[in-house]
Amino acid sequence: MNRLHTLAADPAPSPLERVGVRRVNDFAIVLIGSSKGGLAALQKLLGFLPATFKTPVVIVQHRMESAEDLLVELLQKNTELYLKEVEDKDIINRGVIYLAPAGYHLLIEEDHFALSTEGPVSASRPSIDVLFESAAEEFGSKVVGIILTGMNRDGAQGLKKIKEAGGITLVQDPEEAEARQMPDAAIAASKVDYILALEGIGRFLNSGGAAPFPFPPNGGKLSVPQ
């Protein structure tokens, strides 16, 4: 918390950041939470990330603990970035997409991950809320939080914490989501920055350097050119 965050891309604010505009590259981490319908949504979304995407991405996708774990393989097919299921105390590296393992909560400690088998939180393990809250505590305003399709309410409280810490929050447009409960719950719990279709979220992340989507200094929904 009061220690240095080696992950922050640039310790000094960029010129744009100084006037209140931030871009994905200025962030320490991008977090994505998804549940029912998440596989298809993630496959589509990851397709938008360029191979040069540097900000670490962390995904919590709800799934059965006992399920044969093919998720890593399935998702890896959609991206040139290295995709890894997290193991205990893995260092968070730039240019890597991380996936929370089935049956464990994923937390963030300074520059590395930690796991926990604490019981389900928000009826889920891994829980999106647990990851989002711990990232908000660790990285404050340098977090991008994204909630995609799902049939429960996990992630709503975590996204709120990210927003409160000054991070940027995005939610998949409930109209487009395969299951709208999770996006709806997130939108109801806090004032999110963007409500976008997957393509919009994808373009938002992809725009990392060019900033066609400047972050509003004080949050608030922007209309997004499609």
Added chain:
Amino acid sequence: MLNPKIEQIEFELLLEGIYQAYGYDFRDYAPASLRRRVQKSMDNLGVKTISEFQDKILHEKESFVHFLNTVSIDVTAMFRDPDFFLAVRQKIVPIIRELPSVRIWHAGCATGEEVYAMAILLQEENLYNKVRIYATDMNAVVLDKAKNGIYPLKNIQDCTANYHKSGGSHEFSTYYTAKYNNVIMKPELKKNIVWAQHNLVTDRSFHEFDLILCRNVMIYFERPLQEHVHQLFLDSMPIGGILGLGKKETMYSSAFRPNYMEMDGNAKLFRRVK
């Protein structure tokens, strides 16, 4: 909003106080999940600030016990990770078969399900009689539950499925007696198990073991404390001894990695070679 720096100081003082007063050392535990448990314990005890919590914990033994129960995340299950137990059957059983007598240590056994699973497996392989299992945990409350071996009936369906996935071919119901909403593990499974309180952080090596299982315990420790525990394990096993970790635990950044050969990367089984 609380000043995070002050809160950090309070948190560290709390852990220091607990160590001084009760001898339990959480100072090098992984902070993110420890904080969650402290918060949970505070919520349950109805206190708002860490200082208030510290006051309660230091002055009331019951509050400390409550905290200890919250902080020792004792979530476990019989034959959790069937692949692990399958690997035990396939790779460890043949080694154990060759030994005249065998000592196994379950470090951080929580409520004991993993220990009974091991006893069942060994009995099926006709090895249980020459084995002594030491099952330890820092928390006396969970150890009592482990000793009793009484578990909710509603969990049994999952356990049975996992038992079969792990290579078990018997009728799982022969290992317990169902009573009301619970099952009681058969007494013959308990006969070679020694239950004892032992803290991996503050207690020393107490024996030499052929197999040490410490699964999903060290995930709650920061790296330096994990290294401390690895030293303890090395002090507690001969060359040829085997260490089993949890499914998502690794040794790759440990200074002790060269002491081991990987027996099964997936099941996280390591054999001591030097």
